Amino acid sequence: MAFAKISVSGGKAAIAGIWLSLASAGFAQVTNVPSGSPLAPDGTTSPPSATNSQSNLQTGNNGGNNPFADNGTIGSLDVSEKNQNNPLTLEQILSAKGATADKADNVIKKPPEPGEFEKYIEALLGRKVPLFGTKLVLPALRDFAAPATATVPPDYIVQPGDTIDVALSGSLDGSVERQVDTNGKIFLTGVGAVRVAGVRNSDLHDIVARAIGTKFRGFTASVTITKLRGIRVYVTGLANNPGAFTVSSLSTLANAVFQAGGPNGGGSWRAIKLYRNGQQVADFDLYQLMRGGSRVNDVQLQNEDVLFIPPAGPQVAVIGSVHEEAIYEAKPGESVADMLAAAGGANTVGDPTHFVLYQTGDPERAGPQWLASSVATGTPIGAGDIIQILSTGTLAMPIAQQKVLVRIEGEVQKPGVYYVSPGTTFADIVGQAGGLTSKAYAFGAKFTRQSVKIQQQESFKEALDQLEISLAAAPLNQDPTLASGDRDAQRAAARAVLMRLREAKPDGRVVLGIAPGATSLPGRVVLENNDAIYIPPLASTVGVFGAVYRPSSFLVDADHNARRVRDYIDQVGGSLPSADKGGIFVVRASGEVIPKKRGALNARVLPGDVIFVPVRTQPNLFWAHLRDLTSTLFSFGLSAATIVAVTK
Known part of the structure; x- marks a missing residue:
């Protein structure tokens, strides 16, 4: 049989109305309820029978034996599920009869104000150092109040105000709720008053079942505490939010302190006193709970307890x-x-x-x-x-003490990652890798270093920050004859270039300064941890990009040593009218950058060279800085493809 529980209040006059509502709603009544049992009223007046009723429930008008009488207790009636054809709902019946649900009052406590020592440390260090424990009571964190529906432990002592549910099966079938009155008793019809206050939860079943057993036989009882009483406690002293608090009877000293927002900036977390009837009964150190997980001396509270938070220690x-x-x-x-x-x-x-x-x-x-x-x-x-x-794990060690991992790949006999001793040089690592192959292009070797990468990234960020300042100042330096729409388009293009540049990442490349015809790497360079060496095969192309008529890559022919940069620019149709011919530069396979002022146009072309012709820009700060920066971006380790992508 499915049961629903209804809590009602009021006197005998309300009973008939409730019964008629239930009967008209199609509810079946509790079965096997003998007159005078603890689950039914003791009377002779029967209510009207509903069509779907299985049996009748007697509701006499003698308030003394009526478990729903207005005698200071809360009665409950178990009924089966309503007829599905009935439009009334259980919530509507409860609302019509004045039944209300409990609502939790979760008040967010303000954080404590910082104390003088906290302010001193902040001024000394230039940053905040919090008082330990305050994070536990900040807004938006958990509510430390024990809920009224918490699991009741076996050693809990029943107190006046607790609500007890008694459910019977067998010769008696149904359940009833009773609140422990101020005398520590619950009243069961046909049994009388049963004293339960002061009884442990683990013994409650035996006490109630024994009392019912004096009048009835052949039943099985289930006795549970369904609602705990609230108790009032006082949090005083240097609390963040001192005052009187209503808490669950399962609450402990720590629950109440956290519900009061914890100690304030000058209150102690380590010597919280609990007074009961004028006597100190506990001295609790919250660090035991927060750091060690120990709840020793975290005493369960009783009504009218007083918690005192003294001034903090050192x-x-x-x-x-x-x-x-x-x-x-x-x-x-x-x-x-x-x-x-x-x-x-x-x-x-x-x-x-x-x-x-x-x-x-x-x-x-x-x-x-x-x-x-x-x-x-x-x-x-x-x-x-x-x-x-102090930190030791982040200290940079001397080169002579660093054991390093080095990655060497490309045109060597045994590419791999090598773990080498301090002081290992290029010559040593190339020797361990079996030496260069016959196709190795030593001039184009790419050597990257982690420490250099970090430096490049910092310098690159500073350069871009300067570009951003130039972009912000550009409207002050625009050509006054330029149309407003053209100025807006230029600013939008500048922002797009800046955004692309911020997405680019320097790779930490170091230019080794090797001669074009060299067949080996500089042997005396000492390696650092996470160094990487890539030896490419002999390059076979030369690229021409930027403001030219036909950007292209050309295969290097046998007479490439006789050809110059200007020859390749002519081969792609020459520069566009919008080209900045004074800004032409060449990037060698070694990573070296040669601008026009150093003779880039007349420089002889080498395999792997990239020739770049920038676009002529408007005379404002941003584009002038970008033009100056473009040829030096390669020194930050950016590839030619990256520069072409962000500037076209």
């Missing part, structure tokens, strides 16, 4: 390479080691062997002290101290 800042930078509260007798443990200790890159101690509260020892971690346990902590863990 505050200490732990900064640097630790797992959680924060300002921590020290207890009397604690040491530097205790504070480091509270911060989680040194992180992966932190130095676990040493620490720096600044004793700001002692003018004679205010400077930094470099101490070994072995003395941390014996070094007492003081108010205002600052502990710093």
Whole structure:
């Protein structure tokens, strides 16, 4: 049989109305309800029978035995599912009879204001270092109040105001809810008052079943606590939001403190007092819960308990390479080691062997002290101290101490990744790779280095930032005779070029300065970790791109040494009228850039050369800077294809 539970309130006059609503809605009544049982009222007046009723429920008008009488308790009636043809819903019936649902009041607490020591650390470091624990009570984080529907533990003590559900099957079939009254009792019709206050939840079933068993036989009972009473507690002292709070009777000291927003900037997290009937019953250290997961002394609250948050103990800042930078509260007798443990200790890159101690509260020892971690346990902590863990994992080591991984590929006998000892040179790594092949083009060797790549990226970003400033200033330097639409189009084109340039990434290429006819790499260059060497085969083409009539790549013929850059430009039809002939430059296969002012037009062409003819631009800051920058972009490791793509 399917049951639905309805909670109602009111006196005897409401019963007939409820019954008529249920009967007209097509509900079946509770079955196997003997007169005078704990699940049914004790009376003789029968309500009208509904068409689909399976049996009748007697609702006498003698309020003393009626479990729905207005006697200060909450009655509940179990009924089967309504007839599906009936338009009324259970929610409509509840609404019509004044039943209401519980609503949780989840109030967001404001974060605590920073204390003076927090402000001092922020001014000293130029950044915020939070007070440990405040993140747990910031808005948008979890609500620490224990809900009224939480699972009730076996050792919970039943108190007045709790709601108990008694469900029976067998000779008695149905269920009823009763609220524990102020005398600690629940009333069951036909059984009488049963004292349950002070009983453990694990013993509640036996107490109630034994009481029912004095009057009835042949039943099976299920007894559960369905709703907990609310209790009132007071959070006082240096709380972020002091006051009186209504919490679940399952709430503990920590629940109430977090519900009050935690301690304020000057309140203690480590010595919270709990007073009951004028006597201190607990002294709780929240660090035990937040850092160690221990709830020892996290006492379950009782009605009218008072929590007092005293002033904070000595505050200490732990900064640097630790797992959680924060300002921590020290207890009397604690040491530097205790504070480091509270911060989680040194992180992966932190130095676990040493620490720096600044004793700001002692003018004679205010400077930094470099101490070994072995003395941390014996070094007492003081108010205002600052502990710093330095980073060692990010220190750059001397070249002579670096064991390196080097990647060498292309035209060598044994390409691969080699793990070599400090001081290994180009000559050494090429020898390990079996030497160059007969087709190797040493002049075109591409050598990239990680440290150079980082430097190039920083320089490239600075250059683009300057371009962006030039673009912003361009309207002040425009030709006044230029039409407004043309100026807008130029600015849009400039922004597009800038966006493409920001997507380009320098690759860390280093120009080796090898002679065009060289057959080996410079042997004395010392390798660094993550260096990469690519030796290409002898190049067979020369490219001409930019503002020319027919951008093309040409196969290098036998007499290429006799041909010059201007010859190849003529071969593609010459420069366009829009070309900037003064900005022509050549990029060698070695990565070297030769501008026109260094004789680019008359330079002899080498295999792998790229000849670039830029477009003449309007005389404003942005385009002037771009023209000046284009020929030097190759020094940032950008390929010729990238330059062509972003400038065409």
